Amino acid sequence: MNIVIIKDGDAVTTTLAIAEGTLSDHASVIKLVRAYQADLEEFGLLDFKSESTGGRPTEYAFLNEPQSTLLLTYMRNSDVVRAFKKKLVREFWEMVQQRNKPAAAPALPQNYISALEHLLESKRSEHLAIEQRDRAIETKAEIGSRREATAMATASAAVRQVGQLKNELGRGLQQATVTAVEKVTKRKFGKQGFRPLKAWCASAGVQAPKVHDPRYGWVRSWPAAAWAAVYQIDLADLFGADGDHAR
Incomplete structure (x- = not known):
């Protein structure tokens, strides 16, 4: 069973998966999440859900990679917990690798009509790109020197931050x-x-x-x-x- 899933475009796991993978009682895991909610939300807001299968509703939470990793550091270490940590890190890594694979090239048209439609769509996209480029040039010409200088300074700071992160x-x-x-x-x-x-x-x-x-x-x-x-x-x-x- 995959413990990492894609939800709203992000790779996440759940407290249910963590409880199952570490052989822990889920009530204890969700209690730990509530106890350290402030710490966990330094890496993004927690997404709590509640489901009922006929009895008392079960509350669980979705956690992103840093949240789930931090939660595991708060759990008592054991061979089972260590093994689950490795599996969790590996699945997050594999999910990122899979999502970074280049998209497959579009299929070539198989007949004359499809070829014409493909050419027409390409020309429309090309024309739209030219219009967008021209509007961008016009907008840039209207920017005052002060705003342009501020934008350049902001871009320079962003470049330095990227360099520091690298x-x-x-x-x-x-x-x-x-x-x-x-x-x-x-x-x-x-x-x-x-x-x-x-x-x-x-x-x-x-x-x-x-x-x-x-x-x-x-x-x-x-x-x-x-x-x-x-x-x-x-x-x-x-x-x-x-x-x-x-x-």
């Missing part, structure tokens, strides 16, 4: 660099320690992104599933709810 990648729950894991675990994987991770990614068809490293320029950040499979390291356990230990 620098922080490779130290979290979904993926981590060898250096970050070595720093927290106090282990040394050696110069070739990345090779088993690379081999796992190649066999699983998973791309490990490059992240900035002040010493080497760019290094690979390996997915949580690879760390769990190769070195039995759970990034959720290692870095906690927000990856602070890896900084």
Whole structure:
């Protein structure tokens, strides 16, 4: 059974799935959610639902990835909870990978009429794009120098923020660099320690992104599933709810 689903365009799980996966009483799980609701809602508003199957209504909640990971850190650790953490991280990761796959190319027209309709639709889209471009140019010409300067300053700040966020990648729950894991675990994987991770990614068809490293320029950040499979390291356990230990 999949514990991660798509709801309103977002990948989420439920307290029901967490209770089943950790062999916990659901009443205890939802009580924990209520107790730490303020903490959990730092990562988005909680979505509570209630269902009745003929008896007393059952209240449950949908949680996104950071909310569910944080909730699990508040639960008592056990072999079952640790195994479920790994499965949860893996399913969120696989869901992101699946959603990032490029869409299939549209089928080519199979007959003359379809070809004409396809050409007409393409021309309409092209004409609409030209109109939108012209309106954008006209609107930009009307912007005053002060507003333009403010917009440029805002864009520059946004670029700096994006750069800072990119620098922080490779130290979290979904993926981590060898250096970050070595720093927290106090282990040394050696110069070739990345090779088993690379081999796992190649066999699983998973791309490990490059992240900035002040010493080497760019290094690979390996997915949580690879760390769990190769070195039995759970990034959720290692870095906690927000990856602070890896900084």
